[in-house]
Amino acid sequence: MPTRATKRGDERTPLDLDCDVLICGASFAGLTVARGLAGSPSRPRVVVVDRYEIGERQTSACAVPLPWLELLDLTDAVRQTFRRIVAHTATRTFSWALPEPFATFDYRHLCELLAAQGDFTFETAKVESRGPAPRPGEPIEVTTDRGPIRAPLVVDALGWRRVLAPASEATIQPPEAHLSRGLEVHPEGTSGELALYLNPRYVPDGYAWSFPAGDEVRVGVGSFDPHEHVKEPTVRLADDLGRPTDGFQGNWIPHRLRPATGDGVFFVGDSAGHCLPLTAEGIRPAFHFGLVLGRELRHVVEGRQTREQALGRYASLSAQKHPAYRWLLRLQRLVGRLIPHRRTLDAALGAASPFSISTRAWGAYLRTLSTSAWGAAPSAATPGRRVAARPAPAPSARS
Numbered sequence: 001m002p003t004r005a006t007k008r009g010d011e012r013t014p015l016d017l018d019c020d021v022l023i024c025g026a027s028f029a030g031l032t033v034a035r036g037l038a039g040s041p042s043r044p045r046v047v048v049v050d051r052y053e054i055g056e057r058q059t060s061a062c063a064v065p066l067p068w069l070e071l072l073d074l075t076d077a078v079r080q081t082f083r084r085i086v087a088h089t090a091t092r093t094f095s096w097a098l099p100e101p102f103a104t105f106d107y108r109h110l111c112e113l114l115a116a117q118g119d120f121t122f123e124t125a126k127v128e129s130r131g132p133a134p135r136p137g138e139p140i141e142v143t144t145d146r147g148p149i150r151a152p153l154v155v156d157a158l159g160w161r162r163v164l165a166p167a168s169e170a171t172i173q174p175p176e177a178h179l180s181r182g183l184e185v186h187p188e189g190t191s192g193e194l195a196l197y198l199n200p201r202y203v204p205d206g207y208a209w210s211f212p213a214g215d216e217v218r219v220g221v222g223s224f225d226p227h228e229h230v231k232e233p234t235v236r237l238a239d240d241l242g243r244p245t246d247g248f249q250g251n252w253i254p255h256r257l258r259p260a261t262g263d264g265v266f267f268v269g270d271s272a273g274h275c276l277p278l279t280a281e282g283i284r285p286a287f288h289f290g291l292v293l294g295r296e297l298r299h300v301v302e303g304r305q306t307r308e309q310a311l312g313r314y315a316s317l318s319a320q321k322h323p324a325y326r327w328l329l330r331l332q333r334l335v336g337r338l339i340p341h342r343r344t345l346d347a348a349l350g351a352a353s354p355f356s357i358s359t360r361a362w363g364a365y366l367r368t369l370s371t372s373a374w375g376a377a378p379s380a381a382t383p384g385r386r387v388a389a390r391p392a393p394a395p396s397a398r399s
Helices: 028-037 066-071 107-116 231-240 283-301 307-319 322-338 342-351 355-367
Strands: 021-024 046-050 063-065 078-088 093-105 121-124 127-130 140-144 147-151 153-156 179-185 195-197 206-213 216-223 249-254 265-267
Touching: 021 028, 021 140, 021 147, 028 046, 028 107, 028 283, 046 147, 063 066, 063 283, 066 078, 066 093, 066 283, 078 206, 093 107, 093 206, 093 355, 153 283, 179 231, 206 231, 216 231, 265 283, 265 307, 283 307, 322 342
Parallel strands: 021 046, 021 153, 046 121, 078 195, 153 265
Antiparallel strands: 063 093, 078 093, 127 140, 140 147, 179 216, 179 249, 195 206, 206 216
16 A cells, blocks of 8 residues: 655655656546556656545546446446436437446545555655756656655646646646536435436536436536536536535546657646547546556666657557547537537437447447457556555665
């Protein structure tokens, strides 16, 4: 189990560390990368940092195809499973069978399970900036609010803000960036329906949802247009469903791929724009690319490739998904245009509803990032293995 080091007040001691791998961000993507390094015979010194405790701050509706949780041995966190998804328009309801069951899960418990499969030291710290691009073999220095951490392999899994991006990269903030926005509430309650709402009453360019998870229902609204505010529509949807507006949480959601590397840093999850357009599904991409990056970093620490080779390979593997992401972005724009036109939207959804068509469409979507690419659980980590973390190493000149 990773060593946790939440520091508050007088206990918030300074950091000044050297390690082999520094992973910034302790949610789905960052923890999956750390998992991929566990059990390596080279015993790399891995440090994971995050502003919050592991599992403390949920920013997701937490629904994912069940085979991904089975692959990563995370099914203990499952709250509820579904074989169908229902879409409600202003006038009609459509129901589609899913080729793979979807599951909603408990965010904190899943993060804890995933962390337990790693071998790393965890520190709570806010990542603020990074040093200049390193020469081959040199470490990168990352500045946190508790002090510097140096590592030759640095991962940014901090989300859409892309904190460790190269200084030369243009910084585009919301609402002008390529982002969607989402907000949801978590009232107590039960339901057997995994539901989407394509209705301009809630949002003219986006969708709303109701995702049951055991004894709570996650009700929210997402807008493809980042200028569109979503709090009032979320309250309206909850009221229409007879749910109290308890437990607000929201986030910006990337809907375009970004470079997966830059100036020696690896980006994964939302920081690389890995969240899928149209559905705003970010968990499955975080798992997929986390496994990819964990494998590449493992090859580096075991001496099978250089950091520069890993940067090139990982960037290429991420870029290979550009065609699929472009198609999903086109569909996102099309759906956004259709939602205000009720008859056209109903006709389009009706045409896609026959079993042979809907299962083929869902199957193609799921194959965009499929567990079949991995087969059994990858050798990078043994599912369910719990390895005690070693203390962070003392400062050294090692690079």
